[in-house]
Amino acid sequence: MLVHKQILHLPEPFRTEGGVLLHRPQVVYEAYGRPDGPVILITHGGLSDQHAAGRYCDEDPAPGWWDELIGPGKPFDTERYRILCMNALGSMYGTTSPSTMNPETGCRYGPQFPEITMVDMARYQKAFLDAVGVEELWLVAGPGMGAMLGLQLAALYPESVGAVVAVAGVGRTPPGAIATHHFIINTLRMDPQFQAGWYDLGRPLLAMKTVHQFLRINSVNEDLLKTAIWDAVQDGPEAQCQRSRAIDRYLTATVDVDVRDRDPNCYIALLEAINSYDLGGQADSYEEGVLRIQCPVLLISIDTDADYSLQWAEELADILNTRSPGQAQLALVDSPWGHLGCIKECEQMSEPIRKFVAEL
């Protein structure tokens, strides 16, 4: 499937929850599938982008991040549905964010980008959908931050969202995830080259390399290291030193490339938005906030995801099912990939997603 990136300017300035106006707001997005089909909105993970499926050209070495799930005959079937995926507000891949130009100053927003919330991001998604003439979402689906954005959309616009598939995402950010995010934010801000957010964009912060090594530790389960690296070395006098060097290489490999063109201000903007995410944040209680969701919900948890563990998905499902038995379904995926399982384990997710979609 060949796809291309599109850009759209929203017709109106966007006002954040904090009251700041973003002028000439822009959205980078991709569209797949049958133009007149019911609409599926795909929402991406925190460090990801709008390129959910397909390739940009025949030589493109890798397809989009959920390509196994999106395409002809796949669980999100492009022969039946119109599928949209936009880069989220605050994300560094072209949608209005700390990386983009502030039309009022002619310079990038940088640290002057306003504080945003997941509610802002959901409202921004809605403004995009309005701009492209989509009134109703047949379904919204995404991993990680995208899962939470889908739930937030369903809670904010219950009349417009037909169903949610939330992979490795829950109704409010759990404490372990908050700690992880603060660690990343603090690490970036402590770098002397960070310069209160006015760093030199062409020269990646050393702290970004630290953060990306951390993300690698944080996302993998010991079993993965054991199977992929440890077991490849035969026991013997030099074995442990070889294993240690191999694990270090795993931690550092491609980090220099990974951090190129990444914008730390965008990491901070999104992580802070995620840290304040709470479906109960606009209600008197968490339960009341969750119960604004009226549509069927499929929650898929990754068994090794320490930051978004099953118990938080269960809590959310219980609230919905206590009111409306069967509204929420839960599926558990086995993975050595921790939170990253949400994009690595498409094969395992296919079955519960197909079943959920078939029943809608």
Added chain:
Amino acid sequence: MLVHKQILHLPEPFRTEGGVLLHRPQVVYEAYGRPDGPVILITHGGLSDQHAAGRYCDEDPAPGWWDELIGPGKPFDTERYRILCMNALGSMYGTTSPSTMNPETGCRYGPQFPEITMVDMARYQKAFLDAVGVEELWLVAGPGMGAMLGLQLAALYPESVGAVVAVAGVGRTPPGAIATHHFIINTLRMDPQFQAGWYDLGRPLLAMKTVHQFLRINSVNEDLLKTAIWDAVQDGPEAQCQRSRAIDRYLTATVDVDVRDRDPNCYIALLEAINSYDLGGQADSYEEGVLRIQCPVLLISIDTDADYSLQWAEELADILNTRSPGQAQLALVDSPWGHLGCIKECEQMSEPIRKFVAEL
């Protein structure tokens, strides 16, 4: 119990496995209990020191790190045993290490301190015991790095070690722990102020603050954050932001104080020693190395310790028990503290330790 720190110079230079001579090697240690009793050697954790029990003066705000286990009538009973605890080779609390003066240059060793291994550290312990006239250890016990040092001692000197209590330590460093340690080492080395190990000792590296925030995330289980911080905030519109701020305070509180006077070169020296630790490292196989241990072993695992999980203790126990049924015993401690449970959960450890000691 009032105790005091002592210093001793080993009579001979110490030669590392790598062949480097350390001149005028010194040991900082403490001794408790009955001078003519059987000897218990306590071995400390990686970031810890020789102050295992007691207070230095009546006003001392906190006792040693295993004070609940060591004292009159306690599991390691000072009324019955002579108890010794020395600061390990390479550790930054006074024993010869990157922090101490190289008598050949008159300057601190700094990054010129030789590479050391756990075998070196065990041989250095033995040299200390020889110097204070101890030929036989009735028992050796320790948490974390100390647990592994105890096992290494028992494997190297089976005729001199009567029993081992190893808390949160195993027979070779598991892959997850190796990754954690490399992350810390890489973070320290990447700091521009690190200057290849010739940093200004009086000005803590920013990377040390990053490392200590990381240690805090890495050691606690989500349940601890939930119980101690999250649940203290009532649900409602502002709850999630309050929780997020409280978790950030938890991550950063006291870090400035924690890193004061810490020496990054010592962290690196010990972490590299731990990464290469493998009881099979001087044998043809791991099994063969482990089977050099002849004495009874009590292995205590912490249920939430991701880096040194129960399976690695089981592997070690199985090897010993297959040859000599009952040689190794296993106990599991419930704790929200992860690896830190090895010093936080003394009450739970007391029972299995008392039982093990009584049967010797």
